[in-house]
Amino acid sequence: xxxxxxxxxxxxxxxxxxxxxxxxxxxxxxxxxxxxxxxxxxxxxxxxxxxxxxxxxxxxxxxxxxxxxxxxxxxxxxxxxxxxxxxxxxxxxxxxxxxxxxxxxxxxxxxxxxxxxxxxxxxxxxxxxxxxxxxxxxxxxxxxxxxxxxxxxxxxxxxxxxxxxxxxxxxxxxxxxxxxxxxxxxxxxxxxxxxxxxxxxxxxxxxxxxxxxxxxxxxxxxxxxxxxxxxxxxxxxxxxxxxxxxxxxxxxxxxxxxxxxxxxxxxxxxxxxxxxxxxxxxxxxxxxxxxxxxxxxxxxxxxxxxxxxxxxxxx
Amino acid sequence: xxxxxxxxxxxxxxxxxxxxxxxxxxxxxxxxxxxxxxxxxxxxxxxxxxxxxxxxxxxxxxxxxxxxxxxxxxxxxxxxxxxxxxxxxxxxxxxxxxxxxxxxxxxxxxxxxxxxxxxxxxxxxxxxxxxxxxxxxxxxxxxxxxxxxxxxxxxxxxxxxxxxxxxxxxxxxxxxxxxxxxxxxxxxxxxxxxxxxxxxxxxxxxxxxxxxxxxxxxxxxxxxxxxxxxxxxxxxxxxxxxxxxxxxxxxxxxxxxxxxxxxxxxxxxxxxxxxxxxxxxxxxxxxxxxxxxxxxxxxxxxxxxxxxxxxxxxx
Numbered sequence: 001x002x003x004x005x006x007x008x009x010x011x012x013x014x015x016x017x018x019x020x021x022x023x024x025x026x027x028x029x030x031x032x033x034x035x036x037x038x039x040x041x042x043x044x045x046x047x048x049x050x051x052x053x054x055x056x057x058x059x060x061x062x063x064x065x066x067x068x069x070x071x072x073x074x075x076x077x078x079x080x081x082x083x084x085x086x087x088x089x090x091x092x093x094x095x096x097x098x099x100x101x102x103x104x105x106x107x108x109x110x111x112x113x114x115x116x117x118x119x120x121x122x123x124x125x126x127x128x129x130x131x132x133x134x135x136x137x138x139x140x141x142x143x144x145x146x147x148x149x150x151x152x153x154x155x156x157x158x159x160x161x162x163x164x165x166x167x168x169x170x171x172x173x174x175x176x177x178x179x180x181x182x183x184x185x186x187x188x189x190x191x192x193x194x195x196x197x198x199x200x201x202x203x204x205x206x207x208x209x210x211x212x213x214x215x216x217x218x219x220x221x222x223x224x225x226x227x228x229x230x231x232x233x234x235x236x237x238x239x240x241x242x243x244x245x246x247x248x249x250x251x252x253x254x255x256x257x258x259x260x261x262x263x264x265x266x267x268x269x270x271x272x273x274x275x276x277x278x279x280x281x282x283x284x285x286x287x288x289x290x291x292x293x294x295x296x297x298x299x300x301x302x303x304x305x306x307x308x309x310x311x312x313x314x315x
Numbered sequence: 316x317x318x319x320x321x322x323x324x325x326x327x328x329x330x331x332x333x334x335x336x337x338x339x340x341x342x343x344x345x346x347x348x349x350x351x352x353x354x355x356x357x358x359x360x361x362x363x364x365x366x367x368x369x370x371x372x373x374x375x376x377x378x379x380x381x382x383x384x385x386x387x388x389x390x391x392x393x394x395x396x397x398x399x400x401x402x403x404x405x406x407x408x409x410x411x412x413x414x415x416x417x418x419x420x421x422x423x424x425x426x427x428x429x430x431x432x433x434x435x436x437x438x439x440x441x442x443x444x445x446x447x448x449x450x451x452x453x454x455x456x457x458x459x460x461x462x463x464x465x466x467x468x469x470x471x472x473x474x475x476x477x478x479x480x481x482x483x484x485x486x487x488x489x490x491x492x493x494x495x496x497x498x499x500x501x502x503x504x505x506x507x508x509x510x511x512x513x514x515x516x517x518x519x520x521x522x523x524x525x526x527x528x529x530x531x532x533x534x535x536x537x538x539x540x541x542x543x544x545x546x547x548x549x550x551x552x553x554x555x556x557x558x559x560x561x562x563x564x565x566x567x568x569x570x571x572x573x574x575x576x577x578x579x580x581x582x583x584x585x586x587x588x589x590x591x592x593x594x595x596x597x598x599x600x601x602x603x604x605x606x607x608x609x610x611x612x613x614x615x616x617x618x619x620x621x622x623x624x625x626x627x628x629x630x
Contacts, residue, residue, distance in 0.1 A: 024435075031432050035446045041461040041505065042449070048464065056470055060478045114351050121344030129352055131626055136359040138618045140566050142590040143611040144362040146369055146604055150378060185358045188351050217343045246454035248569035253595070263456045263569075270460050271577050279464060290457045297452035301445055305513055308451060 049073065049283035056279045072280035076288060080281050081272065082265045085258060089285050092265035096245060099176050099261055103183040104240045110184070111191020111236060112229060116221050118192070119199040120207045130196060137189035137311075141249055144186075152178045152254055175255035182254065183244045190243075191236050194310055198232040199225065231303070238300055239307035242293050262289045363611060366604045374600035387605035403592075404606070407584040410496045414585065415564035417500040418507070422560050423553070425504065426511025431541065433512070434519045444516075447509040455506070459573020462502040463489060489574070492582030499574045499583055503567065511556050518552040519545065558621045562614055586610050 044061050049072050051065045059066070078088040118130050152173075159173030171177040202225065210220045251261040260268075266289045270282045297304050373383045394404035401409075429447055433440055450458065465471050468487035476484040488494035522545060530540045568587040575583045581592070586606055594603030 027432050027435050027437070031429075031437065031443055034429060034432075035443055038447050038450065038505065038509070041458075041465055044465055045461050060475050061464070061471055062475050110351050113347050117344040117348045123345055127626065129348070131622060132360070133352065133355050134622055134626075135615075135618065136355050138562055138614060138622075139359060139363065140587065140607070140610045140614055142568075142587055142607040143366050144358065145591075145607070146378065146594060146600060147362040147365040148358070185354050188355060192351070216340065217347070242452060246456075248454065248456050248572075263454050266454075266460065267456050267569075267573060270463075270573070279470065282460060283464065286457045286460045290453050293452040293454070294449065297445075297449055301448070304452065305448065308510055309513065309517060 045283045045287055049076075049280050049287055051280055053276070053278060053280055069280075072278070072284040073288075075278075076269075076281045076284035080269055080278075080285060081274075082268050083257065083272075089262065089265050089269070089288060091258065092260060092262045093288065095176060095255070095259060096262040099179045099183070100241060100244050103180045103187065103244050104237055106180070107184045107187035107191045107240055108233060108236045110188060111193075112195045112226075112233070113221070114188070114192040115195025115197075115199045116225055118196045119202070120204060120220075120225075121217070130192070133189050133192050135189070136186065137193065141186065145249075145253055148182065149253065175259035178254050179250060179261065182250050183240075183247065186250075187240050187243065190311055191240065194232055194236045194239070194307070195229075197310060198229070202228065234300065234303045235307040235310065238296055238303050239311060241296060242304070242307075245293055265289075366607050366611075370601060370605040370608050372601055374604070376598040376600065378600060383601070387601045390602055391605055391609065403581050403584055403589055406581060407586045407589040410583060410585050411565070414496050414500050414503070414567070415561065417497070418503045418564045418567075419557065419560045421500070421504045422508045422511045423556060425508040426556065427515050429508070429512040430515035430519055433516055447512055449509075450506040451510050453506065455567075455569035456573045458502050458506050459570050462498065462505070463574055463576060466498055466501075492580060495575045495583040496571075499567075499571050502574050503564075503570055506570075507560065507563065511560070514552055514556050515549065518549045522548055555621075558617055561617055565610060565614055 047063075047065055048056055048061060050068055050070070051059070052067050052069050052071070055066055076088060077090050079086055080088050082089065082092065114133070118126055155178065156173030159169035159171075162172055163169050206224055207220055210224055215223065245261075246263060247261070248263045248267065251264045252267070255261060255264070266285050269285050368380075369378055370387055371382050371384060372379055373381050373386070391404055394402035395408060397405055433444060437443065466486070466489040468474070468490060473484060473486045476486070489498045526544060526548075527540065530544055535543070566587065567585060568591070571583050571585055571588055572578055578584065578588055581588075586609065590603050590606045590610065592603075593599045593606065597603075
């Protein structure tokens, strides 16, 4: 599918029947109308975040801001109330960053090693192993929540014992560490899938030649496969980053309160039941939550789409 | 040089008198894969089994092992037909059919339409295409926040249409318990249809242009070409998209909560939210886990044959 995805991104439109001027006008018209519909929510979000509250409740959401203000952004970042603490979302952005970086790196690296073994060092039953790992991508996470909560509770108990004994928990029971663990485990299926399909097309002769020259398992991986893996690493890192940053179910279940990731904080800000609804602050917070993945999309859309396609269809 | 070394190495590898170091080297690939596979075995298969076991107990707020047979499933089964007043499970199933049906059908139709329109030698495709795809980079919580604002009758679409002069226009679905689920579907379609478009577009670009040229020479109209040649060729992609969308619909969770604002009164209940609330807030973990098992079985029934056929294609 990566080849097809590249063909899609390269866009060499095929020659079809020549259309009349009216047909072309209709095609462009429809495409532009759709583009406007798809863009509208984002545009409205940005405009709303830049308006004072009375302009939102009294005015029209599709009008440009009359009294442009950046106060909602400052408030969302620094002083908005999430639950009972009113320190804005900056702490939660940091929570997400601390969670997403190790989770992405570990799951991608493990996926690379798994893909390497499953293509270049095959053993009897490799297909079953891969199939079982692949199914893990698609389970509804509801079916693992209860055992996960129990196990993470046990880890918290170990952490408490360690604190009593040594004064330090060594990461046991830390919500961020827990989320990293969860995201690594449930990301492994996809990262393995990506690297397996990529290494499948990598010439096995090169690996065999290096083997004959006396190179070992890790040496071949480091010297031959890794230097040629940049594209698939980018795809995998982007895919994992987007998924983990955007996760809500695990974040809301296993990291409550001040340790929750950005998506959970945004949900709590928007759905607070106290006080006036500050639409502008909500939208500023939503854009901040969306910004990292949107920036990645704008900078590396090609790899982003490739990841999506590879995640849906086997290569 | 390599040809000289080759037989020697081959001999060494095949020699029955392997020392411990050599034997260890043979096991390295499996040892590298083992931790990942063990994690998947425990956290996916073990945990699913654990949830299955809990579904046969009368676990309340905490897990216990008082087995009560099929009672939790019997409860779900009787709730399936409890329509007046509707049980939460009945509401969840009805909403699942409504939301899932609309989501899958509209994503497929819109995705195919956009892909066909974009495939007509469009100028500026590079600008248009990313606009249909960017929602995929967003978190469902952000999407939900945006659409909740957009559809809000007080300040959103309804208000804007009133400002245009059509004051009898009425659109308050997002705050109407009976219509909320349709708003969830709208937001979901907005988010995912671009993905289907990308899948179809990649497939369209992958079609052999010789076939199309032949059709053109035979005087087939553009419509006939699509109807008779292109769409039938794309049937496998269509199946893939259908399966991926169905599985995403069943797993939808964050979107319901964020579009409806905490799913007030369970009006937009889906099996995923049903499971969560019965397990973590209503203290009926036995019933919650039974519903999780139902979700898992449904997804397995869809995904296992799909993955099996995808894996079997390649040697």
